[in-house]
Structures are given as structure tokens and as C-alpha cells.
Amino acid sequence: MQNSVKPRIAISTLGCKTNFFESAAIAERFGEVELVDFAADADVYIINTCTVTNRTDYKSRNLIRKALARKADLPNAKVVVTGCFAQRSAQEIAELGPVDLIVDNQSKLDIAELLAGKANTFTDIMEAEDFAYRPVSSMLSHTRAFHKIQDGCDFYCAYCAVPYARGHSRSAHFSDVLEQAQIFAENGFKEIVLGGVNLGLYKDGERDLADVVEGISAIQKIELIRISSIEPQLLYDGLLDRLSKYPKLCPHFHIPLQSGSDEMLKNMGRRYDTALIQRLVQRILELYPDAAIGFDTICGFPGESEAHFQETLTLLSGLPIAYLHVFSYSKRKGTRADTMSNQIPGKIKNARARELTELSLRKKHEYAEKLIHRKVCLKGVNEASEQDRAETLSDHYLRVRLASSAKQGTLIACNIADCEIVFD
Numbered sequence: 001m002q003n004s005v006k007p008r009i010a011i012s013t014l015g016c017k018t019n020f021f022e023s024a025a026i027a028e029r030f031g032e033v034e035l036v037d038f039a040a041d042a043d044v045y046i047i048n049t050c051t052v053t054n055r056t057d058y059k060s061r062n063l064i065r066k067a068l069a070r071k072a073d074l075p076n077a078k079v080v081v082t083g084c085f086a087q088r089s090a091q092e093i094a095e096l097g098p099v100d101l102i103v104d105n106q107s108k109l110d111i112a113e114l115l116a117g118k119a120n121t122f123t124d125i126m127e128a129e130d131f132a133y134r135p136v137s138s139m140l141s142h143t144r145a146f147h148k149i150q151d152g153c154d155f156y157c158a159y160c161a162v163p164y165a166r167g168h169s170r171s172a173h174f175s176d177v178l179e180q181a182q183i184f185a186e187n188g189f190k191e192i193v194l195g196g197v198n199l200g201l202y203k204d205g206e207r208d209l210a211d212v213v214e215g216i217s218a219i220q221k222i223e224l225i226r227i228s229s230i231e232p233q234l235l236y237d238g239l240l241d242r243l244s245k246y247p248k249l250c251p252h253f254h255i256p257l258q259s260g261s262d263e264m265l266k267n268m269g270r271r272y273d274t275a276l277i278q279r280l281v282q283r284i285l286e287l288y289p290d291a292a293i294g295f296d297t298i299c300g301f302p303g304e305s306e307a308h309f310q311e312t313l314t315l316l317s318g319l320p321i322a323y324l325h326v327f328s329y330s331k332r333k334g335t336r337a338d339t340m341s342n343q344i345p346g347k348i349k350n351a352r353a354r355e356l357t358e359l360s361l362r363k364k365h366e367y368a369e370k371l372i373h374r375k376v377c378l379k380g381v382n383e384a385s386e387q388d389r390a391e392t393l394s395d396h397y398l399r400v401r402l403a404s405s406a407k408q409g410t411l412i413a414c415n416i417a418d419c420e421i422v423f424d
Helices: 017-027 054-075 084-088 089-093 110-116 162-166 176-188 207-219 234-236 239-244 261-268 273-287 305-318 344-375
Strands: 006-012 044-049 079-084 143-152 189-197 224-227 252-258 292-299 323-328 377-381 391-393 399-401 411-416 420-421
Touching: 017 110, 017 189, 044 054, 044 084, 044 110, 044 411, 054 079, 054 084, 079 110, 079 391, 084 089, 084 162, 084 261, 089 252, 143 391, 176 207, 189 207, 189 411, 207 261, 224 252, 224 377, 234 239, 234 273, 239 273, 239 411, 252 261, 252 273, 261 305, 273 292, 273 305, 273 411, 292 344, 323 344, 377 391, 377 420
Parallel strands: 006 044, 044 079, 143 189, 189 224, 252 292, 292 323
Antiparallel strands: 377 411, 391 399, 399 420
């Protein structure tokens, strides 16, 4: 490492909120450092990778090559690769060039110690039994606190490589969850976003996700709590009613639906049917009449016929949801779907994705009109600098701008009629 007053650390993060929390934890372990842009001169380049699609694999390789190019000009610089792509493709990464460290997902929070000389033993993530916890006081450049409380997944859906990169489900100790939330509160964060690989599986003894929300709700300085994503059957099975008791919880539910066809859901290995989805949406709106309900959807899963896709369109068109996150199916080595017959051509997948994206935009406009009609008050943490108009991703998952400015990181509230809604 080059001699300097403070080591210069460049971190690039791909993928989910869990990765962003972990990147913040990685940075914190270095102590007093200068965080620099990934394109700048640095002493350490860290790439926290993702492998959820072929596209994220490509982005991961591209970032590694960029870091290695910087290393060619700065021979003393270290290049460290971790994350889900690293967990699944360590040999491929090693063949890209002189990467200094390839770190497994369970050990990634100790990268500072590994660079300082601690032995780096790349381990099989399926052998991980404990939740790796390191306290975090900042979120790098983020104004909301991403709070990872669960890791791993035991569902093994046919299309998904994540369980093979994250291992079995394991949860943070409840006391550590509250300790971390208190640290966030003391460092000025007003909103906590609860995250994990399969968040609904959180369990510490008899404590579950509702107990987490209850415990964090008692922290006075925390104003909003948001659930990042949760499997529909886990939310519907009694959890939703318990969560509804805590007014700090954002009325925003992001649900990985994936398909509106029961046959496709079965082939995907999902653990619910469309009837449960319809009941869940109805129950959410009974408890939260203005809730933002969003779905993940996958286009072009092997064997998805036009009739299957039309079933998805029909279901989604008829449900009062707020938005969709649309993905085209991507083959993942080692998954059951990788070897399935009737793979869908890219042209068809892309056409279906465009159609669902158009539907999502319509749904977002319809949802905004509903909130305007109901004169809903929106709350959220200001992301903009004091020189700009205040902007927030609101508790109802609409991004809005205000006419005036505010201090970055403060909680702002406004009637939706007085905001400019940002439609991406």
C-alpha cells in the first residue's frame, strides 16, 4: 500500500441493498481512510460483486478489469474482489489478472484485516452457520440506513443462483439488530431499510421480523422503517397483521411475484399461487388503504408460452399495484432452469419486458392519481443538498421534489398535491 496520511479506498458495489450495507461495513473496518471515486488513484480497489443475472456478471468482470488497469499504473495498489460473483466464480476472476484478494461472502467484512496480514481462506459458503455482524455507523453516500439482518436462503427457486452464493438462511441476533439500529439513530439516520437475502426468514429464537420492527420502533430518533423485499407467503402467513401495529413502518411492500401464471410459478419452484397473491393484495389494502405494492416479475422463463404471459398481464392489470420491477430471465449455471428445455429467445423476452415496463408506468401514474385524490401526506428523508430542491423517495415509494430546500438527511413531509412527482 502506498504511504499516505490516510489510505485511499475505492469501493464499487453492485446488486442489492444487502451488498450496499456490507460495503459500508467493509469501509468502516479500515478506520480513518479517504474514500475516493473508483476512477481515481487509490491504494485499495474493492469490487463487491453481484451474480443475479448475466448482466451483473458482465458488470462485475468489467469493474475488475478497470481496477486491474488502475493497478498497472499504480503497482502498489491492491485489488480485492468479493460478493456473489466472487463466491461463485473465483477461478474465473483469478484468470482475469493479478487480483490481490478474492474474498468469500462470509469473510468479506474482514477485508481490512485480510489486507493487514490475516490469513485469507476462501471457504464454501454452504458451510457458513453464523450471521457475520460488524457494527456500521455510516452508509457511505446514502441518506437512508440499509440494515442487513438476515443472510442466505433455503428456497432454491429454479432460476436463482443466490442461495449458492449466500448459503443457508441465518439471522442476526436480535440484540445486535437493535444495537445497530441505535448506532444508526445516534449517527443521524431517520429511516432504516431492513434487508436480507430472504428477509421473511428472519428468526432469532422466538423473535421474528415483526419483533424487529417493534424493537426499532421504540427508538425515538428513528422516524421510518421500511421492508426492502419479502416473499408473499411469508408476509401473508400472519406476519402482515402483526406489522400493521407499528405506525413507523412505511406503507410500502415490495413482493417478488415473478409470474402471474400458476403453472409458471410451479415450474419456477415458487411456494404460492396467484390466489394467495390476490388475497395478500386485498389484505394489505385493508390494513393500509394507500399502500404502495410493487412486484418483481420475470419475463421469458423456460417454457413460458404466450398464454402464460397473457395470464401474467391479466393478473397484473387487474390488481391495484403501484409499480413493477421487470427482469428478463437470465440463465444461471448450476440452477435447475439452466438445463430446462424450451428456452425463450431473447427477442421474445425483450418484447414481453417492454410490455410489462409500459404497464408499470401506467400503474405508477394511476397510483399517484389515487394518492392525489386522497390528499395523502408523504414523508421521507431528503437526499438532495441544501443548494437544491428537497427530494425524497417517500414512504409511499413515490419519488418527489419539493419547492423548497432542506438539510440533507432530515425528514421532510408534504401533501402530495404540493410535490412534484418524479416518474423515472
